[in-house]
Amino acid sequence: MTYEQTIEYLYTQLPVFTRVGASAYKEDLGNTLALCAKLDNPQHKFKSVHVGGTNGKGSTSHMLAAILQTAGYKTGLYTSPHLKDFRERIRVNGKMISEQTVIDFVNAHHSDFDEIQPSFFEMTVALAFDVFAKEQVDIAIIEVGLGGRLDSTNVISPLLSVITNIGWDHMNILGDTLQLIAGEKAGIIKHNTPIVIGEYQPEVAEVFIAKAKKERALLVFASEEWSEEVKNQKSKIKSLKVAIRNKNSQLTTHNLQLDLTGSYQTKNLKTVLRAITELTSQGFNVTSQHISDALKQVKTLTGLRGRWDILSHNPLVICDTGHNPDGIAEVLKNIANTPFKQLHFVIGMVNDKDHSKVLVMLPKDAIYYFCRPDIPRGLDAESLKQKAESFGLHGEAYADVATAFAGAKQAADNDDLVFVGGSTFVVAEVV
Numbered sequence: 001m002t003y004e005q006t007i008e009y010l011y012t013q014l015p016v017f018t019r020v021g022a023s024a025y026k027e028d029l030g031n032t033l034a035l036c037a038k039l040d041n042p043q044h045k046f047k048s049v050h051v052g053g054t055n056g057k058g059s060t061s062h063m064l065a066a067i068l069q070t071a072g073y074k075t076g077l078y079t080s081p082h083l084k085d086f087r088e089r090i091r092v093n094g095k096m097i098s099e100q101t102v103i104d105f106v107n108a109h110h111s112d113f114d115e116i117q118p119s120f121f122e123m124t125v126a127l128a129f130d131v132f133a134k135e136q137v138d139i140a141i142i143e144v145g146l147g148g149r150l151d152s153t154n155v156i157s158p159l160l161s162v163i164t165n166i167g168w169d170h171m172n173i174l175g176d177t178l179q180l181i182a183g184e185k186a187g188i189i190k191h192n193t194p195i196v197i198g199e200y201q202p203e204v205a206e207v208f209i210a211k212a213k214k215e216r217a218l219l220v221f222a223s224e225e226w227s228e229e230v231k232n233q234k235s236k237i238k239s240l241k242v243a244i245r246n247k248n249s250q251l252t253t254h255n256l257q258l259d260l261t262g263s264y265q266t267k268n269l270k271t272v273l274r275a276i277t278e279l280t281s282q283g284f285n286v287t288s289q290h291i292s293d294a295l296k297q298v299k300t301l302t303g304l305r306g307r308w309d310i311l312s313h314n315p316l317v318i319c320d321t322g323h324n325p326d327g328i329a330e331v332l333k334n335i336a337n338t339p340f341k342q343l344h345f346v347i348g349m350v351n352d353k354d355h356s357k358v359l360v361m362l363p364k365d366a367i368y369y370f371c372r373p374d375i376p377r378g379l380d381a382e383s384l385k386q387k388a389e390s391f392g393l394h395g396e397a398y399a400d401v402a403t404a405f406a407g408a409k410q411a412a413d414n415d416d417l418v419f420v421g422g423s424t425f426v427v428a429e430v431v
Contacts, residue, residue, distance in 0.1 A: 003099035006106050007086050014113070014120040031118045032152040035126040038112045042126075042133030043156045046076065049275065050156060052144035052188050053164030053198065054181070055327045056268045059260060059307055060164055060198070061143040063272045063294070066301040068139055068279075069093045070294035071286045076132040076140030078153070080121070083305055083428040090128045092135050094301045101131065121145050125152040139284075147174050149187020160278050161188045161217075163208065164198040164271055167326035168357060182207040194218040194278050198271035222274035228266045239296065242266055244273065254288065258295050262308030262320065263337065264330035269295075306427045308334055311420075315412040316340065319420040319427045323349070325357045331421060332361065340417035344408040346430075347388075347422035348372055348401060351379040358422070359391040367411070368395025371404035373425035401429040 001009065036043055051061045058079055065077040075093055082088035087096035105127050106113075113123065125145075132140045142158070144151045166182045174184045182204035189195045189211045197208050200221040212219035225248060231241035240258040244266075254273070258265055276286050298304055308331075311317040316338070322331040335343065343366040349355055350373070370385040372378040381397035381404075388395075398404035408418045420430050 001103060001107070003103055006103050009106065010086075010120055010123065014118060014123055027150050029150065029152065029155055031116050031122045032125055032155050034116045035109075035112065035118055035122060036129060036155060038109065038116075039126060039130050039133075042129040045133035046129075046137050047139045048156045048158040049139065049141050049160045049162065049279070050144065050153065050158040050188050051141060051162045051164070052148045052151075052185050053162070054167035054185070054324065055322070055330070056164040056198065056264070056271070057143050057162075058321075059265060059304070060162065060268045060271050060275075061141045062302040062304040063260070063268065063298055064275060065091075065094070065141045066294040066298045067272070067276060067286060067291055068141070068284070069301060071284070071290040073138040073284070074135070076128070076135065076137040077302060078125070078128040078132075078140065079143040080124070080145050081424060083424070083431055086124075088303060089124055090131055091302065092131070092137060094303060096303070097131055102127070105130065119152075122152045129156075139279075144185075144188060147184040147187070149184050151188075154188055157190065158193060159282055160275060161190060161193055161195045162198070162271060162275050163188065163195065164268065165326070166201060166204045168324055168354070178204050179207055183211075186211040189215050189217050189219075191215045192217060194220075196271060196274045196278060197221045199223045199267060220274060222270040223267070225274055226270040228270065230263060230266060240265060242269060244269060254291065256292060256295050259297055259299050260295075260304070260307055261310075262330065262334055264322075264333070265307070305431045306424070309427075309431060311430065314414045315344075315409065315416045315418055317409065317418045317420070319430055321424040321427050322421060323358070323423050324353075325361065328358050328361055328421075331419075332363070335363075335417070335419060338417055340415060341413060342367065342416045344369065344412050344416060344418045345395075346371065346401070346404050346408050346418065346420040346426070347384070348381070348404075348426040349379045349384055349422050350375070350377040350425070352377060355379070355384070355387055356391075359388055359393060362388075362391070362393055364392045366393070366395075367408075368393050369404040369408045370395055370397045371399075371401045371426065373401060373423050374429060375425050378423075378425065401426055405430055 069075040077091040228244040306321040345366040346369045385397040
């Protein structure tokens with residue numbers, strides 16, 4: 001098969017969460033373990049950091065990878081979902097795996113897929129682990145796909161676990177309270193393995209404290225150790241300048257410049273710095289200079305896109321993958337810091353989320369361009385328009401993302417802002 005045929009096979013033959021939703025989520029680790037056994041258990045052949053959480057785990061994973069590869073370590077990076085190319089999910093030192101690697105893996109394990117019947121995600125995780133083992137990476141950053149306890153990535157024995165925060169997302173799978181969601185995320189806390197929690201949130205902190213105590217895992221809250229001051233707030237900036245200070249040692253201060261310019265990255269930055277501190281205590285040689293150099297070029301080093309991503313100017317066009325209530329709240333803070341005359345909001349959503357939690361937050365004075373992302377789970381644009389109108393949001397429904405995006409850019413004056421978001425899959429169609 002060609003690469004295109006191989007990817008089409010994977011999408012059509014294996015259950016894909018991004019397409020079909022909860023039915024693709026397997027509530028045990030059996031398939032992943034069975035696949036890994038066929039591959040001689042590659043998950044035990046490389047060191048790793050496991051990164052979960054509701055928001056920020058992708059940015060955190062990419063920043064950690066950028067720092068470690070800048071420090072000279074051969075670094076694997078596994079993330080999901082991808083925006084444009086399936087191979088974005090699996091990188092070594094920032095470079096996507098080759099098309100031939102994907103083709104060879106699928107050809108070699110066709111019969112295993114028939115026997116085990118894995119989901120698309122389970123297959124992808126097995127491929128990533130196989131690649132990292134064969135490439136003999138020094139360390140791999142492994143991002144949780146969904147939840148934690150039952151996520152396919154949760155078969156590794158990491159040097160460190162990281163949970164960024166807890167928010168409302170995937171409640172139909174993870175639970176309808178923050179405590180239940182936290183309990184699922186806490187499933188990546190391992191015995192005698194240090195755990196960094198990014199944000200101290202009073203309503204869920206005890207869930208993590210209790211789990212860490214049970215597992216005898218050293219727990220720290222990064223937000224309690226670091227304070228930050230953003231030096232430049234304007235959203236047209238090409239870099240975010242942050243002075244970040246260790247609360248326990250005023251001598252430990254970093255003046256950093258990030259190419260990830262969303263203001264919410266300061267939260268992720270604290271998590272990243274605490275994680276690096278832990279890795280250095282385990283013998284990794286990472287200096288302040290490595291950190292500084294890496295954070296200036298995370299996008300270049302790792303290929304990260306879609307996080308407060310400026311696509312063009314005159315008019316200013318920005319997209320962001322934030323899609324749940326907490327993610328949208330951060331997006332709206334950045335919009336508020338952006339000077340513009342009129343906001344044009346291109347928005348699409350998936351059909352298995354609680355749309356009301358997001359729609360109620362959105363500005364009523366924006367002009368909306370409702371569209372459906374090109375996946376089976378995409379919410380019909382007309383249905384989204386009707387739901388939005390009940391919250392005082394007005395605009396037109398468009399046949400697809402491209403048409404909505406073109407309409408917004410055509411209607412916008414040079415001093416307006418065109419924002420594209422609501423779903424990762426909408427952003428994927430414009431970057």
